[in-house]
Amino acid sequence: MGDEARIPPSLDGVAAKMQPDYLRSVVDRGADDRPYMHTRMPGFGLANLPGFVEALTELDKPLPRPEVAFDTTMAKVKAAGRFLVGSQALSCIKCHTFAGQRAEGVQGIDLTIMTRRLQPAWFHRYLLDPQQVRPGTRMPASWPNGETFYPNLLGGKTTAQIEAIWLYLADGGNAQHPVGLGQQSIPLLPSGSAIIYRNFIQGAGTRAIGVGYPERANLAFDANEMRLALIWQGAFIDAARHWTDRGAGWEGPLGDNVIRWHEGVPFASLEKPDTPWPTSKASDLGYRFGGYRLTPDDRPTFLYSFDGVEVEDFPNAVAGTEPSLLWTLRVKAKRPVSDLFFRAAVADRIEPQADNTFVVGNMKIVVRDAEGRIRRSRDKDELLIPVRFQNGQAEFRLEIHW
Ligand code: HEC
Structure with missing residues (x-):
């Protein structure tokens, strides 16, 4: 120093x-x-x-704290704060310790005690222009002239972004660690193409295929059960555990807003409207995994088959104020299959809205080119999509927003 x-x-x-x-x-x-x-x-x-x-x-009265109204959940506000502090954005952790973990270079004051120490208004003023408050400081202006580098984050509003950092840091030692913390971390950063990560991913089984997309929506596909296992936003995964001598074990998503998908096979033939969804393992139900095909920018289409039906399963990330998924399912049958359904969601409560839209907890599913139906089964709501074949083929889409 x-x-x-x-x-x-x-x-x-x-x-x-x-x-x-x-x-x-x-x-x-x-x-x-x-x-x-x-x-x-x-x-x-x-x-x-x-x-x-x-x-x-x-x-010496403190300035009033800037008023900020967020039009999203507190979890997402804090996730934005966590993103900004981490190594894939403003990298505060390069110069400040975080919950006692050392920074790389300068060991600036610990980020997790800042909200206990500082007045929020002063924090805002300092972050906006550190040079003005403390001439000669080595701390850079992260919003030069008040402009943000992240126009899609929290409406691109500088004050909202600074407040998000404050709210995130206010969790002190309980704040979820930012991306890039620690000497050993190797956060994978998809840029241009998607990144495929095949390893033990917590919650996605022993044959998990993780996919990180440049749009900052990510997923893990379980190739044992042929199901989407997890989706999340923000940072993809930290490869350090599997790439360094820390070795084996399970790694969880590095990002935020993780949603665990329901268990069970994706497609089933239901004889009657109240036939329960099968609970056996995919292999016992005749499912076979056929690998995946990649687009030129490495986005996978998962291929699997069962009972003479071949599926091309293509979940893909879409950019927006919040990254989302556009999930395309193409089904081909060698011989006629009756009463085939795709199960899009299982939850205590699924709320139907206009335009084939369904609210499942914090998630919204829009069904395209097919018709979604809710039924009650085993004390849960299920969102089912009847597969309607034309010349032995069917194709439909789901938009997933969360
Ligand atoms: C290039 C290094 C560097 C980066 C990056 C950096 N800081 Fe700093 N920061 C410092 C240094 C050094 C100080 C100590 C003041 C000084 O001596 O200039 C400081 C001081 C501060 C202070 C004032 C603390 C006090 O009590 O006086 C706050 C608040 C702060 N930083 C927050 C942040 C946040 C939030 C980020 C990320 C958006 C960040 N800093 C990024 C180097 C950095």
Whole structure:
């Protein structure tokens, strides 16, 4: 750390900068931000300074906190904050420790104690223009002239993005670690093409095929059961466990908003409207996995067959304010199959809306080129799509938004 950091910061604005509780603890016990300051301010003992912090706070009123209204869930706001802090965006963790984990270069003050220490308004002002608040600082302006590098994130609003970081960091030690934290992390970053990752993925079985798309929607396909197992947004996966001497084990999604898909085979023939969906393993029901075919930019179409039916299963990521999936299913039958259904969702409650749209928890499914139906079976709602063959072929699509 350079010499500039050894100069104690000016007292001017100290109360506007710090949370009263934090300031109280500093006055009482002395500052202990050693990696940051290299000096240890002595504690004066609050008992010797009655009303000192209150007087300072009165004199030096913090600015009002900027008002931010989000039109998305708190989980998504925090996911945006986590993204910005991580190595695939503004890389705050390159210079700041995070929950005690060392940064790469400069060991700036720990990100997870910032909201306990700082006034939110000061945080906003500092992030907008660190040079203005602290001339000569090595901290870059991440929103130069107030402009964001991420126009699709939280409506492209700078204040909303800074507030998202604050809200994410306010979880302190419980905040989910950002992407790229730690010396050993190898986050895979799809750019241009999709990335296929075949390894043990938590929640997707022993024959999982993970696919990360540049649009930042990702999925894991379970090639034992021929089913979509997981979908998630944001960062794809950390390959460190499998590529370094940490070796074997299961790795989970690195991103956010993970949805676990229901279990069971995707297609079944149902004799009667209330015939329950089969629960046997795919192999016992005659399913065979036939590998996958890739587009020029490496997006897989999964191929499988059962009972004379061949399926081309092509879930694909689509860019947007929120990345989504457009899932195309093509089915060919060598001989006529009756009462064949695709099961698109299973949940306690599935809410039908206009235009073949169905709400399943935090997810919205739009059925295209087919008709979705809800039935109650085994105490759950199921969204079924009847497969209607024409000349031995059928094709339909699902849009998945979450
Ligand atoms: C290139 C290194 C670097 C990056 C990247 C960086 N910082 Fe900093 N930051 C610093 C340094 C160094 C300081 C200490 C102030 C100084 O000495 O200039 C600091 C100080 C701060 C402070 C003031 C803390 C205090 O109590 O005074 C906040 C808040 C902060 N950083 C937040 C962030 C956030 C959030 C990000 C990501 C958006 C980030 N920083 C990215 C280097 C960096």
